[in-house]
Amino acid sequence: AQSVTQPDIHITVxxxxxxxxxxxxxxGATPYLFWYVQSPGQGLQLLLKYFSGDTLVxxxxxxxxxFKRSQSSFNLRKPAGHWSDAAEYLCAVAPRYNNNDxxxxxxxxxxxxx
Amino acid sequence: NAGVxxxxxxxxxxxxxxxxxxxxxxxxHNSMYWYRQDPGMGLRLIYYSASEGTTDKGEVPNGxxxxxxxxxxxxxxxxxxxxxxxxxxxxxxxEGRQVGNExxxxxxxxxxxx
Numbered sequence: 640a641q642s643v644t645q646p647d648i649h650i651t652v653x654x655x656x657x658x659x660x661x662x663x664x665x666x667g668a669t670p671y672l673f674w675y676v677q678s679p680g681q682g683l684q685l686l687l688k689y690f691s692g693d694t695l696v697x698x699x700x701x702x703x704x705x706f707k708r709s710q711s712s713f714n715l716r717k718p719a720g721h722w723s724d725a726a727e728y729l730c731a732v733a734p735r736y737n738n739n740d741x742x743x744x745x746x747x748x749x750x751x752x753x
Numbered sequence: 754n755a756g757v758x759x760x761x762x763x764x765x766x767x768x769x770x771x772x773x774x775x776x777x778x779x780x781x782h783n784s785m786y787w788y789r790q791d792p793g794m795g796l797r798l799i800y801y802s803a804s805e806g807t808t809d810k811g812e813v814p815n816g817x818x819x820x821x822x823x824x825x826x827x828x829x830x831x832x833x834x835x836x837x838x839x840x841x842x843x844x845x846x847x848e849g850r851q852v853g854n855e856x857x858x859x860x861x862x863x864x865x866x867x
Binding site: 643645648671673675681682683684685688729731733738739740741742743744745746 | 757796854855
């Protein structure tokens with residue numbers, strides 16, 4: 640069955656330290672891949688997406704993600720966390736044969752300590 | 754541009770009552786979606802409308818009905834609300850025909866069924 644897993648429910652980093660949020664998927668073929676950020680009480684904002692080509696994708700707010708086909712992963716990274724990065728991060732995938740059927744991971748809550 | 758708007762923002766229902774959640778987008782998007790978000794489960798797709806005049810079931814359609822009123826508006830109806838439908842509901846839209854199909858989200862409706 641198709642699934643998206645975010646193994647870490649909650650991650651805490653110190654301000655200025657690097658951060659990495661993990662995302663794994665289980666699909667028959669490489670799907671479209673997305674990372675969204677959700678601030679408290681807010682809707683979702685797209686950080687970045689992967690469709691094809693270069694496996695290292697740059698997004699907004701200084702985030703990047705790397706697609707690794709061999710590991711079925713699409714991990715989100717940032718070299719130096721900032722207090723404003725504290726939020727919920729959701730990985731999402733959509734199959735290429737029906738890109739309307741988007742599935743989300745359970746989310747990772749990021750806390751940034753001063 | 755307002756983007757995707759949802760009404761109401763908050764609602765409390767008693768078990769068995771009915772209500773309709775409204776969603777509108779002003780981006781001339783072809784596709785629209787309804788999701789629910791529950792703690793620890795990420796977002797789950799309820800229904801989507803790939804284009805005006807069509808609707809399809811998502812991952813969790815039971816207990817819901819939808820209407821694509823026109824290209825701008827997509828409503829979600831709960832005919833007989835149950836406590837299990839207590840959730841935050843998000844509407845989204847996308848161009849629908851592009852590769853990857855990035856979705857834009859509304860601010861959400863917090864629904865409590867007692």
